[in-house]
Amino acid sequence: MNAERTDSEYLRFDGEAEFQEAVDRLLELPGRELRIFDPDLLVLRLNAPARIVLLERFLRGSRTRKIQVVVHHTEHLTRHCPRMMSLLKLFSHAIQINRTHEEIRSLQDAFMVLDAEHYLRRPVAEHFRGALGLYDETEALAMRSRFLEIWAASFPGVASTTLGL
Numbered sequence: 001m002n003a004e005r006t007d008s009e010y011l012r013f014d015g016e017a018e019f020q021e022a023v024d025r026l027l028e029l030p031g032r033e034l035r036i037f038d039p040d041l042l043v044l045r046l047n048a049p050a051r052i053v054l055l056e057r058f059l060r061g062s063r064t065r066k067i068q069v070v071v072h073h074t075e076h077l078t079r080h081c082p083r084m085m086s087l088l089k090l091f092s093h094a095i096q097i098n099r100t101h102e103e104i105r106s107l108q109d110a111f112m113v114l115d116a117e118h119y120l121r122r123p124v125a126e127h128f129r130g131a132l133g134l135y136d137e138t139e140a141l142a143m144r145s146r147f148l149e150i151w152a153a154s155f156p157g158v159a160s161t162t163l164g165l
Helices: 016-027 049-060 075-080 082-090 137-152
Strands: 009-013 033-038 066-071 095-100 110-114 118-122 130-134 154-158
Touching (some): 009 016, 033 137, 075 082, 082 095, 110 137, 118 137
Antiparallel strands (some): 009 130, 033 110, 095 154, 118 130
16 A cells, blocks of 8 residues: 555546546556556557657666556557557567457456556446546455456467567
């Protein structure tokens, strides 16, 4: 638990601009492990220079930091996000991107969890409506556990090299 802050904060968002602000706010927080589950990563703007700067800053903060991502579909990332693919190549030791097995591709939500303390969740990934929870260990820990279950039902989906090596 964060010794400096104990009050949890819950912020709702209903539109794309608020969602993007919530993502940035989450990525600016200190942490060690960022876990992302999203159908295709399209709305996370992983080719936007500002978003890549935040992810790179997160990873450069410590050699022990890592990012784990699970997606249903990898095409958007591999075809339209060269900046994220470059970041993956640069930090191949710290970023893992998996793809879900067919049997769980019906999951419709999307979320991000930073450690077991902060989260961002959209109950339906096709909509921008959702919430950002800060300093909420109870909910963030539950979301982290759910991510680990999804991770267990996935396989390596995107490699840092074009050959997959």
